[in-house]
Amino acid sequence: MQKKGDTIRFAQPPGIVSYAAVGGKKEAEGPLADAFDLLVTDSRCGEKTWEKAESDFARYGLETALKKARLQPDALDAVFAGDLQCQCTASAYTMRGFDVPYLGLYGACSTMAEGLALASCLVAGGMMRHAAAMSSSHFCAAERQFRTPLDYGGKRTPTAQWTVTGAGCAIVSPDGGPPYVRGVTFGRVRDYEITDINNMGAAMAPAACETILRYFEDTSEAPEAFDAIYTGDLGLVGSKLLLQLLEQAGLPLQNHKDCGLIVYDRETQNVQAGGSGAGCSAAVLCCHVLPALRAGQLKRVLFLSTGALMSQTTFLQGESIPGIAHLVELSATLPEQNEKAARQTDAAAQAAGSPKRQKHAAGRPGAAAEPGPRPQKQPGKEGAAQ
Amino acid sequence: MRPDPKKYDEMCKRASPPSPLLKDCVWAFCIGGAICLLGEGLRRLYASMGLTLTDAATLTSATLIALSAVTTALGWYQKLAAKAGAGTLVPITGFANAVVSPAIEFRNEGFVTGVGAKMFIIAGPVIVYGMLASVAWGVIYYFLRPLMGG
Amino acid sequence: MNFVWAFLVGGAICVIGQLLIDLTKLTPARILVTYVVAGVVLSALGWYDPLAEFAGAGATVPLIGFGHLLAQGVMDSVAESGLLGALTGGFTAAAGGVTASLTAGFLAALLGQSRDQN
Numbered sequence: 001m002q003k004k005g006d007t008i009r010f011a012q013p014p015g016i017v018s019y020a021a022v023g024g025k026k027e028a029e030g031p032l033a034d035a036f037d038l039l040v041t042d043s044r045c046g047e048k049t050w051e052k053a054e055s056d057f058a059r060y061g062l063e064t065a066l067k068k069a070r071l072q073p074d075a076l077d078a079v080f081a082g083d084l085q086c087q088c089t090a091s092a093y094t095m096r097g098f099d100v101p102y103l104g105l106y107g108a109c110s111t112m113a114e115g116l117a118l119a120s121c122l123v124a125g126g127m128m129r130h131a132a133a134m135s136s137s138h139f140c141a142a143e144r145q146f147r148t149p150l151d152y153g154g155k156r157t158p159t160a161q162w163t164v165t166g167a168g169c170a171i172v173s174p175d176g177g178p179p180y181v182r183g184v185t186f187g188r189v190r191d192y193e194i195t196d197i198n199n200m201g202a203a204m205a206p207a208a209c210e211t212i213l214r215y216f217e218d219t220s221e222a223p224e225a226f227d228a229i230y231t232g233d234l235g236l237v238g239s240k241l242l243l244q245l246l247e248q249a250g251l252p253l254q255n256h257k258d259c260g261l262i263v264y265d266r267e268t269q270n271v272q273a274g275g276s277g278a279g280c281s282a283a284v285l286c287c288h289v290l291p292a293l294r295a296g297q298l299k300r301v302l303f304l305s306t307g308a309l310m311s312q313t314t315f316l317q318g319e320s321i322p323g324i325a326h327l328v329e330l331s332a333t334l335p336e337q338n339e340k341a342a343r344q345t346d347a348a349a350q351a352a353g354s355p356k357r358q359k360h361a362a363g364r365p366g367a368a369a370e371p372g373p374r375p376q377k378q379p380g381k382e383g384a385a386q
Numbered sequence: 387m388r389p390d391p392k393k394y395d396e397m398c399k400r401a402s403p404p405s406p407l408l409k410d411c412v413w414a415f416c417i418g419g420a421i422c423l424l425g426e427g428l429r430r431l432y433a434s435m436g437l438t439l440t441d442a443a444t445l446t447s448a449t450l451i452a453l454s455a456v457t458t459a460l461g462w463y464q465k466l467a468a469k470a471g472a473g474t475l476v477p478i479t480g481f482a483n484a485v486v487s488p489a490i491e492f493r494n495e496g497f498v499t500g501v502g503a504k505m506f507i508i509a510g511p512v513i514v515y516g517m518l519a520s521v522a523w524g525v526i527y528y529f530l531r532p533l534m535g536g
Numbered sequence: 537m538n539f540v541w542a543f544l545v546g547g548a549i550c551v552i553g554q555l556l557i558d559l560t561k562l563t564p565a566r567i568l569v570t571y572v573v574a575g576v577v578l579s580a581l582g583w584y585d586p587l588a589e590f591a592g593a594g595a596t597v598p599l600i601g602f603g604h605l606l607a608q609g610v611m612d613s614v615a616e617s618g619l620l621g622a623l624t625g626g627f628t629a630a631a632g633g634v635t636a637s638l639t640a641g642f643l644a645a646l647l648g649q650s651r652d653q654n
Binding site for chain 2: 539546552558565567569580594597613623625632641642645648649653
């Protein structure tokens with residue numbers, strides 16, 4: 001593992017063994033409808049409260065991901081989960097039904113990347129064998145908590161975004177994959193004094209800009225090396241602002257995509273500036289990005305989830321809205337294949353290099369690492385992984 | 387390298403699509419006008435049924451409130467308001483919607499602690515500040531009255 | 537004729553509200569508070585009555601009508617009970633509307649349920 005700046009890159013990238021996305025009614029009418037593992041058109045899920053319904057969405061996500069990985073819940077070393085409800089109760093109450101260590105996270109809509117990043121770190125560090133990351137949101141629960149009762153007659157502004165009713169879950173393990181988590185960059189809080197509660201995209205764009213800039217500074221990669229750079233839910237306005245901010249910072253992007261603009265069709269679905277919510281990036285990651293990586297349609301992507309960290313209280317108290325964005329570097333292949341040439345140059349320098357470096361090079365699998373099942377690890381490494 | 391927050395505000399304004407002002411106003415005008423028209427019709431109807439002007443007015447308000455409550459409970463008021471904006475917000479039907487919608491929504495939190503406690507969570511300020519204004523006016527009027535010969 | 541003016545004046549009052557929503561940072565809640573207080577002020581100045589006569593429900597149905605009701609109520613009650621009337625007048629006048637809303641709210645809570653939006 002190697003850390004530079006805020007970016008951690010894994011020498012042994014963990015794989016994402018399985019992923020599942022659950023969507024609701026509006027998602028079933030959207031462009032990704034066929035990609036979801038499960039669509040629940042009854043927003044209530046037959047429950048009495050919207051909050052319980054959101055827990056059901058999260059539960060279906062976790063159960064489906066476990067089923068696809070052919071794992072029992074007790075195979076999980078931990079579940080990293082969070083949502084938008086106060087005190088993250090959707091996730092906590094979902095985990096009430098699973099006897100697995102639970103780490104509740106609050107990153108608002110950035111939770112999925114945060115959870116995936118943390119899970120990947122603990123797996124890559126050899127402390128866990130299976131860790132799940134999941135996140136959910138529910139339009140009705142978010143509306144009644146952050147805005148107004150559902151039957152209230154209010155008009156949405158053009159910059160408003162529609163909270164996704166859905167969940168996404170990904171399970172990380174040392175074996176398994178593609179796709180692989182090559183690295184993570186943990187975000188920093190950035191507040192550019194946006195006070196408009198109806199313009200979350202504008203509030204979060206600076207944080208996304210910050211994390212992206214740090215990733216490229218830390219890794220010396222170039223944006224062109226990636227098939228796409230995804231953000232969670234900047235929406236129409238936030239995406240525009242992100243691109244402008246990055247351009248001003250000397251990093252124009254041609255391959256930016258936003259999950260909030262992918263999950264819904266803005267032209268036909270009355271979602272104003274696009275989708276949002278903790279479940280937005282989670283669902284799009286698990287039904288759109290990860291499958292494409294596994295199938296090899298995408299080779300390397302950066303995936304960010306973006307969050308707005310205000311509460312109703314801070315907003316009413318006149319505070320501005322801080323944002324945060326966490327980044328996960330995903331690839332369809334193990335880094336060995338991409339770095340084969342670099343390694344060969346390395347081997348030459350190694351002859352006079354440190355013993356540590358020699359062990360490092362010797363531990364790597366052979367020249368042609370293939371996608372699919374991981375090559376056998378060296379015994380020394382295996383011990384370290386346990 | 388990182389932008390200045392003041393400049394960012396300018397960028398946000400330019401990047402944010404403005405509300406379609408004309409369309410919003412036309413909708414507000416038509417729906418707001420229509421609700422008032424309905425009120426006028428009801429008022430005439432009640433007056434023609436023999437009620438005094440004040441009673442007719444009270445009954446008109448009560449009827450509009452009842453209509454708003456029913457359409458709110460059915461989910462129709464929200465659909466109309468999503469287009470009509472101020473056209474459904476400003477009339478008294480908007481007030482009723484603001485009372486009925488939290489009552490429905492917070493039922494899950496109990497009739498006392500949900501419905502009872504949160505019913506006026508949206509309309510509360512209208513009552514508080516309306517009353518305050520009336521108190522202020524009442525006090526002023528008390529002192530002005532002898533001068534006005536009223 | 538009053539029908540036409542009810543429509544036009546009522547519509548115009550709503551348009552002012554819409555302009556405030558779209559062009560200023562005022563939230564709907566603050567706009568409604570402004571309307572109610574404006575109604576009290578207009579009524580106090582004696583400008584509301586002519587408007588109500590002219591536009592009928594076009595003036596009484598929007599929230600400024602509620603403000604007018606409060607102002608009238610407090611004037612009546614001050615005339616009757618002196619200074620203490622300042623405390624009772626507003627609520628007395630508003631009683632009908634507020635109680636009707638409250639009762640409707642309770643019944644709706646009993647019979648209705650929260651719905652997902654589209």
